[in-house]
Amino acid sequence: MTNEVPLLQCKKMEFGYGKVLGAAGVSVAADVVGTSGAVGAAPALAAPLDFTLSVGEVVAVVGANGSGKSTLLKTLAGFVQPLSGTFEIEGVANMPLRERAKKIALVRMGNMVPSRMTAREFVGLGRTPYSNFLDGRLAEDERIVDDALATVGMTAFANRAVAELSDGERSRVYLAEALAQQVQILLLDEPDAFLDVPHSHHLFKMLRTLAAERKMGILVSTHSIEYAEKYCNRMMVIDKNCIQVDTAAEARTHGLLRWTEEEIV
């Protein structure tokens, strides 16, 4: 095994909304009044981050609303450029989009629902980075899509419209799409936001299994400290522009979670 190269490594990376990839494809510096007061310099949401994600581990990202959890995940997924520093995917910085899509996927439970699309068609989109010019699918692709649906237990729903599914079912379909991309690094943005308690437990168990069996590295943002402590190996805490990473079991005793009990002012 080539375990020497970590799956994902952030090197003094600062992130924020400064450099959003504009529609024109070039990074446009947003005119945000920075902390220094200078126009054009966007404030970083947190101090420079040094972080390594290894094979087989599930790392929770926790922090208050607006602390930058989603922005961090978007930055790693390549939707937002880091303000400074770099991150490397399997030792490669600035990987081309298409190659990146085979290595890393961000699952967002978000607002947009694909209209008129069946679950199977949607999961099939995960094969896009591997498809040719005319977007054809081989028997092998179909097998991978079936496998992804089976992994999340949605085989019976394959021909149902995504828009008709319940929130819990839909979040599993979104996860299956990322699995069909056959990525090594999975980023999930609050996957338990719409799930009830049993389904949340099931989801986090599934993440652990995926990390262990498929040699994946998983970064999952959540508001549930309970699941983070119970199911994740490590915890990344973003609090007041400070990022700390600790083992999930010791984060509380080391005082990383003190912010959760603070008064809101």
Add this chain to the structure above:
Amino acid sequence: MVRRIICFGVLGVLAVLLMAGTLCIGPVDLDSDMFATVLWKLRVPRLVAAVLAGAALSVSGLSLQTLFRNPLAGPFVLGISNGASFGVALALLAGFSFGNFGVLTAASLGALAVTAVILWIASKFERNSVLLVAGLLIGYFIDALVSLLIAGSDAESLRMYISWGMGSFGRLTPSGIGIFAVAVGVGLLLIVSCLRYLNGARLGDDFARGLGLSVAVQKKCVLLGASILAAAVTAFCGPVAFIGIAVPHLTYLLFRTTNHRVLIPGVMLCGADLTLLAGLFPTIPLNATLSIVGVPVILWVLLRSGREGRL
């Protein structure tokens, strides 16, 4: 899969029947001496015009609806067709005749100018709904310019412009077939080259980016292709409004898929069938036939499918 084969089969057979009808039905009979002349000078160009216009407008509408994630999008809503109309109005008033290369150039320039403005706005805003509103406004603005042009023109030009505005497949000359076909071919090629983006665009640009697609380039490519298609049809057949917005909906209902590998040939066939059917009544203005017959049918289909939650 079976559904697709049946749909393609039925639409294909219908297209062949309608083409035969277009070539054979008319005041001149098959056994007449005039038939060969009428066939090659009038009916074949009309057939080609109907097929190309139906296919081009449908693909243009489909790709814009997908790109903007909006069932109302289409070349008219975005002002692209209005831009083409403005070009045509200018060319007609400047003394060019219909089907002329000058008219096509003017229409293309008008459509591309609007597309350029839309693209410029697109580079400022990530949100597609802004573009849709901007397109509508640009369309109104250009229509106002056209009415200014018309107000200052003589009676003959005015009559020509109004008759062009009703739409017709009868204006394509045998010599214009080649130019029309090439323009449509280029537009189709641009859109087909972005097949993967069209399939992945349904959940927004970030999602498409996550699938490894270069969103910015492909978006421009689709917009450019859609405007070339709309411009070509507007130049040769007039502003044919109804096809671009309605045919994609009809095709979704028939094929029940969102895969553009199936949808693009599907809308082309469906659109060509509709325009061929409308073209069978050459004496009635095209836009009137299409709207009077087509709108109730599509409305009924949409209401039905809306009730069943499949829209």
